[in-house]
Amino acid sequence: LIIIDEEHEASYKQEDMPRYQARDVALWRGKYHNCPVVLGSATPDLATRARVQKGVYQQLDLTKRINGSSLPQVTLVDMREAVKTAPAPDFSQILLDQITERLARKEQVVLMLNRRGYSSFVLCRDCGFVLKCPNCDVSLTLHMDTHSMKCHYCGHEEAIPNRCPSCDSKKIRYYGTGTQKVQAELEKLLPEARILRMDVDTTRKKGAHERLLAKFGAHEADILLGTQMIAKGLDFPDVTLVGVLNADTSLSLPDYRSSERTFQLLTQVSGRAGRADKTGQVVIQTYNPEHYAIQLACRQDYEQFFFYEMNLRHLNNYPPYYYTIKITVSAKSEAEAAKESFAIKKGLDQCLSPQALVLGPTPSSILKIKNRFYYQLVIKYKQEPALEKYLQDLLLQSQSGEKKGIMVVIDREPVNFL
Known part of the structure; x- marks a missing residue:
């Protein structure tokens, strides 16, 4: 048996060479060894759920939470109004009152802000x-x-x-704000609270991740503050409050998956509260309380989200209705990157049918990284017999360009369009 837990996780996709999707490798191995594969998630990838619809996968529902406990109660805080009376820029009065109540009861709190640093x-x-x-x-x-x-x-x-x-x-x-700034705010607001911060900066050293979680599990801290790394997999019986300080951090990204990622993250982090006998409470602070991803995450209504989001994907010709390939060109000068990407576009126009869509070439959302300039094209298609050969030829041709410092990267089914 092969089990892929949290199968929707983008980190299963290897972004550098060799590029592969661990979930697809597991499915291939399941077929090769003739053994079952379980893709487990409370918020499955939309493509996975769509395959259930088509009868490719079999759906097995877990209808009850562990120990039969009920789902936590969710409070949505509109920060546009709450900020007027907020005791600190990142904390509404509602959330601060809930934290104070938990500290008085000697219970624990998990706070998530998906941005590290101070400002x-x-x-x-x-x-x-x-x-x-x-x-x-x-x-x-x-x-x-x-x-x-x-x-x-x-x-x-x-x-x-x-x-x-x-x-x-x-x-x-x-x-702006980050986990360091929130920690400083908390220390001023609640000087008696013991706070642990968990982000890339505090978990760089080997074993730091486990040490922080062990400390929290041993009740050496009252509040665990962190980025998305604390959103899933944690199981602490005394955590009765989860606070999401800003639900909008990934909602405004220029990526068609931003709503799906927001819904998944909010649903996953909400599941950290009330996992044992004590009832859980979730407070989500947002500047977009009407957004469907946030509204449906509050209700933990995955099916409703699936149908709504799939309808949008269908209207805009996005996966899983289309296959996608992202071609990224990088060079030491912007002119070289642009010239190469327009040459690739010309080649694609000759080999693709009129049904295929090519977006770009455009500068990547971050044009320059490590003194290299990045341009990208996105191909959306259903069936293109000539595309495979063109990509193989492009890969071979691009090796000669590497001597001049021009790199071409072909990414199938990218998890990130940024």
């Missing part, structure tokens, strides 16, 4: 200058623990500026 960026109030990474097309993130500005893409690090590098003004301000 998202540093901005000059006089000229509008934002401190950017010299190697990438992204702003640097403020980290208070190391008192530095860091790039989350290439690792570039520099000192926090006291004056604006552009106009020499002293009006440098920090904007």
Whole structure:
């Protein structure tokens, strides 16, 4: 028997060479060894659920929670209103009251914010200058623990500026929020609470992940604050409150899967509350309370979400109704990357049928990473007999371009369009 737990997880897809999807490998091995494969998830990938609809997979429903406990009660907080009376920028009064109540009862709390660091960026109030990474097309993130500005893409690090590098003004301000800033806010609001922070910065060292969870499990902390790594798999009987500080972080990404990811993350993190005898409560703070992904996640209504989202995918010709291939071209200059990607587009126009759709070429959402410029094309198709040969030839031809520093990457069924 092969079991793929949390089969919807994007991390099953290997993004670097060799590119493969672990779930597909498991299905292939199941066929090869003639053994059953179980794809387990409370929020299955929409393509997996669609295959159930078509009778390719068999659906097995778990209708009850472990120990027969009921699902946690969910409160949705509209931060557009709540922020007016909020005791801190990231905490509504409702959430703070719930946390205080749990601390008084000696119960535990899990808080999730899917953004690490202290502030998202540093901005000059006089000229509008934002401190950017010299190697990438992204702003640097403020980290208070190391008192530095860091790039989350290439690792570039520099000192926090006291004056604006552009106009020499002293009006440098920090904007946005991250787990470090939330920890500092919590320590001010609840000085008696013991807080553990769990993100990439605190789990870099070997074994740090296990040590933090063991401490929380041994009641050496009252609040576990972290990014999406705390959203699934945790089972602590005394966790009776889960707070999502900003449900919108992944909702606004320019990716057709952003609603699905938001729904999955909120449903998964809600499941951390009330897993034993004590009843659970979930508080979700959002600036988009009317959004269908957030509304349906509150009700944990996966089936309703599936039908609504599939309808949108069908209207916009997205997977699972179409196969997708992303071709990314990177080079040391933007002109070279653009020239190569337009040449690939020309070749695709000759080999594809009129039914296929080609999006691009366009600059990637982050144009420059590690001093390389990125352009991308996305092919959406149903059946293209000539495409396979064209991609094989492109792969061989691109090897000669590598000597000039031009890289071509072909990614089948990408989990990320950014």
